[in-house]
Amino acid sequence: SGSEGPSPEVLKEALRDVKEQVKVVERYMSTAMEPWQTDFLEQQPVLVDDWGIATDEEDPRSELQELLSRGRLREVEYDSRKLAGRWLSVAACDVQGAGFVIGTALAAEKDHGERLAARQALGRLMIPSDYAGAVTEVKRVAESVMDHEDHAEAREPCLQAAETIEGLEGYLRDVQVASFCPVGKAWMASISAFVFHGRVLSSSADSKQETALALAGEVFISRLRWALRVPPDEPHQPREWARTWQERAEAKTPWSGRVRPGAR
Numbered sequence: 001s002g003s004e005g006p007s008p009e010v011l012k013e014a015l016r017d018v019k020e021q022v023k024v025v026e027r028y029m030s031t032a033m034e035p036w037q038t039d040f041l042e043q044q045p046v047l048v049d050d051w052g053i054a055t056d057e058e059d060p061r062s063e064l065q066e067l068l069s070r071g072r073l074r075e076v077e078y079d080s081r082k083l084a085g086r087w088l089s090v091a092a093c094d095v096q097g098a099g100f101v102i103g104t105a106l107a108a109e110k111d112h113g114e115r116l117a118a119r120q121a122l123g124r125l126m127i128p129s130d131y132a133g134a135v136t137e138v139k140r141v142a143e144s145v146m147d148h149e150d151h152a153e154a155r156e157p158c159l160q161a162a163e164t165i166e167g168l169e170g171y172l173r174d175v176q177v178a179s180f181c182p183v184g185k186a187w188m189a190s191i192s193a194f195v196f197h198g199r200v201l202s203s204s205a206d207s208k209q210e211t212a213l214a215l216a217g218e219v220f221i222s223r224l225r226w227a228l229r230v231p232p233d234e235p236h237q238p239r240e241w242a243r244t245w246q247e248r249a250e251a252k253t254p255w256s257g258r259v260r261p262g263a264r
Helices: 008-021 023-029 036-042 060-069 110-123 131-144 152-167 209-227 238-243 245-250
Strands: 075-083 086-094 100-107 173-180 187-195 198-206
Touching (some): 008 036, 008 075, 008 086, 060 086, 060 110, 075 110, 086 110, 100 110, 131 173, 152 187, 152 238, 173 209, 198 209, 238 245
Antiparallel strands (some): 086 100, 173 187
């Protein structure tokens, strides 16, 4: 009967269409490698019977809208299509231009489906609520990889990334830290900030949230030092970078922070 919902084959075909027709998803999945392609098609939509809808709970769509209005998400897109007597609803979010998360649900009513999809998408996002929270989260994940068998070396640069974000508060603009689980399996993470005339962005992926963000931190500090004109052999000195911010903004090449002899 229609109430049983679509077969796995029909569902997979519908998800294939979503992958091509929902802009936020197509933007990233069109170039994604394995295992993302397989994981996308194998995701299991939430069923209304699994979670139900409490009428008094806050509508998760308004929480996504709040993240969008605060600049934490770049775009939120909804899509619903009829599938074997149910609605397949999708909530897709562009996370700061670094990737996406999707929530999917099957429900008899379109509105319920959208709410469930939005709730699943929210559950796949970890975004610190403020600047101090971002610093704390980057420090936390740095410590978490201390004994990692493959990525222990990410700890120190990731800690330096946290210290730099903290030390350059008021200088770095629009600092964004996010971890997200695009289709409910592997994690992605990104750190970005606006520096001088452009955005510095790093992103990484791993099966664990902490490792994905620690690896993003490791790449971020390297790119940030470059954007701040810090020569490769210079020590880690966020306070010094803050003190010489204006001169760095005007420098065109790596700059040690020392005025050269003969320069005024």
